[in-house]
Amino acid sequence: MAAPLTLLLIVAVTIRAVLFRSSLAELIPERVEVVSPLNAWKRVVEGLALLDLGVSPYAGDVFHETPLIIYFFHFVIDYAEIVFMVMTRLVGCVFLLQFRKQKYALEAERYPLDCLELIRTPKEMYYIPLKVAMFYLLNPFTILSCVAKSTCGLNNAVIALFILCTVKGSSLMSAIFLALATYQSIYPLTLFAPALLYLLQRLYIPVNWQRSSFWLFTTQYTFMYLGSLCVMVCLSFFLLSSWDFLSSVYGFILSVPDLTPNIGLFWYFFAEMFEHFRLFFICVFQINVFFYTIPLSIKLKEHPIFLIFMQIAIISIFKSYPTVGDIALYMAFLPAWNHLYRFLRNIFLVSVVLLACSALFPVLWHLWIYAGSANSNFYYAITLLFNVAQILLVSDYFYAYLRREHHLTHGLYLKRKDGSEATLVLK
């Protein structure tokens, strides 16, 4: 295991190092698909420059990172490249570790005999962590994001550490990293539910409203989470001694004032929105991210890791300033669900659309912005298609997961009463 991992890391680092030294290193940070106003490296540098000029970085509308980030980079600004590489590698390693645990959970249960082919063999399980790491480290999206020095990589690292701590069962560390992720960009708030479910599952506490042990642990975890979040927010306040960052970071995320094109759904929608409906639609679109948490938690309460995957995917589709780095995070999970492959319905179509869109983004951007021979609708159409493909991908995996669960309990080859082969439908 160590040898392929080392090889993987060397390859990943080499690719990034080469790209950092190439002429692409100036082109990539300007790409709107790779960086958003929230995490562009250019804006971090701008924030630091403002700090040096004695102006609060939040006095303007260019810098939207959290105060901890600015102080973090204040010290490591010279080593930024290395930091980003380390962060990406960290994510890879973290992913590597976290899936070791999962196999036992699957094997421990007893399933009908004919479902044996649905259960992963230990050999397959053995290579899953490596595949996950590879999927993340060698994903072009991750590489682009890293070369652009987007702080999205840091957020991904925090989320990965959170997942690792959760899987390891350390509730305190899990709460701290979840709070850190929430502090960085509000959306990971929705990961609270899966983390809680997983930790409960690990401690063999059933989700039962009457049980006091359930309430005890829930309160405990909530306090740890809220406490560390509070500490971080207060720390930020003491670093800058003003609350400006709240409106400049979270207000900016939630009210979407910057309509710079990106791969998400928000920018063109709110550029074309009628003024008196703006608030209503902002609420609707933002609620969309948080809205699925409760029903998904109920439906997937036995499978918190899959729930985490679903939540991260939903966040990266419906968040206000998505970049390809966010997509890379949930795509890294896909090898972990390779046992669902046989139930996926339109994976071919979706992957083709995703690939085609990724290629068309720069093309249509060029036509609109530089050549002037296309207009904004072209780029907008591609973002729509890209998001439809992502939605189909996620819902396809959800479908496959549910179907597999159904087969695990009811057998793989279902028969009708008259003995003929039955087809399974959603009703």
Add this chain to the structure above:
Amino acid sequence: MAAHRCNIFMLVFVLCGLTYVFVRADIEDTNHVKDAESVAVDIARKANIGASLRSTKTEDQTQAAEKERQWEAETNPADAPSDNKADHVHDTMQNLDSRPAPYAKDQTQEAAEEERQWEATEVKEADHVPDTMQTPDVPPPTPAKDQFQEELVIRPLHSGDIYASFQFRTMWDTDFLRGSKVSHYRLFPKSLGQVISKFSVRELHISFTQGYWRTMQWGQPFLPSPPGAELWVWFQDTVTDVDGAWKELTNVLSGIFCASLNFIDSTNTVQPSASFKPLGLGNVTDQRFLRYAVLPREIVCTENLTPWKKLLPCGSKAGLAVLMKSEKLFHSSFHSQALHFRPVCQDWKCKSTVWELRQTLNVVFDLHTSGQGKREWSLFKMFSRTLTEACPLASSSKVYVDVTDNPQGELFELSPTTPLLSQAVVLGDRRTYSVYDLTNQATFGQTRSLNMLLRWRAAESGDMLRPLLHGERYVAGYGLQTGEIHTLMYNNHPYRAFPVLLLDTVPWYLRLYIHTLTVTSKGRDNKPSYIHYQPSKDRLRPHLLEMLVQLPPNSVTEVTMQFERALLKWTEYTPDPNHGFYVGSSVISALVPSVVAMDTNSTRECPLFSSFFPCKEESSYFMRVYTEPLLVNLPTPDFSMPYNVICLTCTVVAVGYGSLYNLLTRTFQVEEPSPGLAKRLANIIRRLRGVPLL
């Protein structure tokens, strides 16, 4: 009132009441007498104005010299104001927040006085023509509370174009701050006076300009102004809600001048920290009371000129203002009208202040469009009018023609000739002017009208001294994503470096990145010694960048800064979005070494003892240069698409919602194949018949 008191109080107070009545009546009596006296004086003065202006050659020679000096002090446009300006900028340059001490001002004043006298003697000595001396025709400064002066300066430009600059000055010794107390207006425009007292304005400068002043072809203007509309106001330090006052003031001024000043809001208003210090008296330099805004898109036309002319005491009925025919004024390459209101010293000792309203109008007539390519100018050709009289209310009314380059008349011929000459140091350069005094009836000659004629003898006019400071600006880069603003500042002085203050106001939708700021001169990094940067807030306030840069001699200093173009909401675009968005001119304010101080081996016949050290009082002068405004394109959404976009995006969200909802609420079941249509029909018939179903 006394009777009222009597009713209220008892009889014991009758005695007191009566005493009060007597005293009160006495005071009121004296007041009436005083009022009557002042009114009488006023009327008498009005009646006498014409006569007293024309009464000449009655005083003896010593008095004449005295008057001459005084006249110089009053009419020399570069003297007193530029002292003031220089003072302020000097302050700014030296230590950016210090306030001028009162005694420092006195010293400057004294120095200026000495300088003026020196200049007067020099005129005498240099010309040796007794006739060139001013005839003592200006009446002694009347103790009147208000006075009005008008003048027109005509300067033939080296490009062959001609520059005409009108200045009208109204001075009034009154207190605007007492609110509604000021109700009697004579020369000062009432509409403006009421605004000033209502909003507690201390200084107001407003200019409307059509066209761009080409410094390299035309030299320096007397009063620079950026293309479009510019407004800057210093409020009194008693104003508490400055933003509110500013908002209302812009709306009121927009009504007064029929201009779109109501488009001034927080997104184009800034508070410069150093570039716009008060030009008048007063040592309040707290930028909280300053507001500055430019509307580069503003188009100036007749509807702005008419209200501006109405503010003059004589309107456009008499005096120099009869020349302002809009069809001629706007058929020109450059047109700028401005209004400056500020407190100034009443006299040399500066014991009390008076309010000065200065209305200026600058216009450059093009050689080819207005002059049909012939190098021949006359008042009639320029304005399609001639001068027939001075404004009767004006205490002085003069026309100056710049004849500096034409001392012996070899370059152009000026007719009718005038015996009066005047010298002044204007913008660091010693200029000679022929003066026509309109208050003197002899000026109009037999025809009772003055139509000056400039006819060039030489086809080529002489070389123009390059302006010492000038600026340029442009946008570099291609595409609609990013760009770079380049500002070039030229120091053409052969051996002196001087500092300049650069002010840049950039709208929020061009997101500037301050870390990309570079200042280079002569290929080397030139670090600004002072930077004041205020980043923008989306839809709230613009970027403000001020910096103090030292310009090395004979160099070009380039300031570059990258920006990113924002995509706006579809309602925020102008009606012609693909025309682009204007960015106001950057302002370069500088204390420029004087040209007079530059020629050290002067062949002029000035006293040897006066010219050894190059640093004289006039060794540097204040100058403001405006660069070109920028026109920047922004990416645009498709304006015909709002419904489509809302429908399509909502569809995608609905696809996401629908598929997740499906999976969340439904469960997997084995499908029961539904029977075919024929079978179903058969079953219905069978049910009706009461037979068992198939």
